[in-house]
Amino acid sequence: MEKVGIGIIGCGNISGAYLKAMAGFDILDIRGVADLNQAAAEAKAAEFSVPVSTIDTLMADPKVEIILNLTIPRAHVEVGLKALAAGKHAYSEKPLGINFAEGKKLAEAAENAGLRIGAAPDTFLGGGHQTARKVVDSGALGLAVGGTASFMRPGHESWHPNPDFYYDIGGGPMLDMGPYYITDLVNLFGPVRKVAGFATMLRKERTITSEPRRGETISVKVPTHIAGVLSFENGAVVQVTMSFDVAGHKHLPIEVYGTEGTLLVPDPNFFKGPVSLLKKGGDFEDYPVDQPYADGNYRSIGLADMAYAIRNNRPHRANGELALHVLEVMEAFERAAETGRTVEISTSVRRPAPLSESLVNGVLGK
Ligand SMILES: NC(=O)c1ccc[n+]([C@@H]2O[C@H](COP(=O)([O-])OP(=O)(O)OC[C@H]3O[C@@H](n4cnc5c(N)ncnc54)[C@H](O)[C@@H]3O)[C@@H](O)[C@H]2O)c1
Structure with missing residues (x-):
């Protein structure tokens, strides 16, 4: 199959994980960074023996079909619109944009141009999460009741060398970590209908404890502890907490409840992790993770899936419709907190097809 040319824009902290994993997907041809x-x-x-380039050169390169946008959240839509205007498909790191309005603008521009947009996270394509999806689809849980999603840590200023964007507009625990959890939940349960929530900002400044900027302070512009409830179209009601203020906790990342069983889902920040199922009347038992891409960091599999989808003229899984729905849901927590009301979600989305449909000999290949 003819390879798909990729131009990478944004060479910061996460770009190394992409460049490493991209080497494992034959369809991807890195034209430059x-x-x-x-x-x-x-x-x-x-470091990765790929061509160095410039933004304008990549945008003008006829062999570049997808711009992979690994810039900071504030630049995601700006770079995405530029890519679309240059006739390229655009795939970005999460979140799709820093608010629903700009995400919608990007989605509309893609539709008008007849081009695709895609976005991280793609961890829901990992073997642990695809196994969880298989369990849900098997009907083993019975009627969908609800669940919990919990990300609670002290904050990324302890490890990221330039953590400013995590506390800027477009950052905060919901827009930063929410995409992993909410995308995974939508992959399991389908679209969200309504959101209720509360949010707090306890500190106006944070002190960086990572190198090389240890001791510098960052001003905080977004809530850092957000708790709320998602009401899904399938009837499930899920409690969500995303926080950069909690010292530690003992909740699992995602638990999913049905009338007949409870499923423990791996951490959606990773592709791998154990799946555990309790059937009514029984105990939790490990469920064999029998789907591929469960043994490492496959960041870029969503991009590779988009590349195969372009060649095979099928929908891609980490798509703009999904990312826009998730962005609207995440923003709704803050709107609910500000107004003291539940917020109706205007977008809907089909669950992405299970990855197994695109495997050839156990690896992504169609
Ligand atoms: N760091 C992680 O572990 C991690 C993990 C998953 C996802 N992400 C996401 O990846 C994205 C990037 O994060 P990061 O940690 O690599 O950030 P970073 O600050 O380390 O790197 C961002 C890079 O983008 C460049 N950049 C910014 N605006 C640009 C523009 N308009 N045009 C071209 N380049 C531009 C910066 O110069 C910088 O080199 C974010 O959306 C983040 O949420 C990061």
Whole structure:
């Protein structure tokens, strides 16, 4: 199958994980890496033996079919619109945009141009999560009742070298970590109908404890502890907590409840992790993870799936419709908190097809 040319824009912290994993997907042809900061692009190009380029060169390269946008959240839509205007499909890191309105603008631009948009997370395509999806689809849980989703940590300023964007508009625990949890829940339960929530910002400043900027302070512009409830179209009601303020806890990342069983889902920040199922009257038992991509960091599998989808003229899984729905849901927590009302979600989405439909000899290939 003819490879799909990829131009990478954004050569910061996460780009290494992509460049490493992309080497494992034959369909992807890295045409070059670029960044506003040319030194960052040069460093990644040297480290991964890929061509260094510039943003304008990648946008003008006829062999680049998809722009992979690994910039900070505030730049996702700006770079995405530029890619679409240049006739390229656009795939970005999460979130799709820093608010629903700009995400919608990107989705409309893609539709008008007849081009695709896609977005991380793609961890829901990992073997642990696809196994959980298989269990849900088997009907083993009975009627969908609800669940919990919990991300609670002290904050990324303890490890990220430039953590400012996590506390800027477009950051915060919901827009940063919410995409993993809510996308995974939508993959299991389908679209969300309504959101209720509360949010707090306890500290106006945070002190960086990572190197090289240890001791510098960052001003906080977004809530850092958000708790709420999702009401899904299938009737399930799920409690969600996303926080950069909690020292530690003992909740599992995602639990899913049905009338006949309870499913423990792996951490959606990772592709791998154990799946455990309790059937009514019994105990929790490990459920064999029997789907591929369960043994490593496959960040970029959503991009590879989009590349195969382009060649095979089928929908891709980590698609704009899904990312826009998730963005609307995430924003709704804050709107619910501000207004003291539940918020109706205007978008809906079909659950992405199970990854098994695109496997050839156990690997993504169609
Ligand atoms: N760091 C992680 O572990 C991690 C994990 C998963 C997802 N992400 C997501 O990946 C994205 C990038 O995160 P990061 O940690 O790599 O950030 P980073 O700050 O380390 O790197 C971002 C890079 O983008 C460049 N950039 C910013 N605006 C640009 C623009 N308009 N045009 C071109 N380049 C531009 C910056 O110069 C920088 O090199 C974010 O959306 C983040 O949520 C990060």
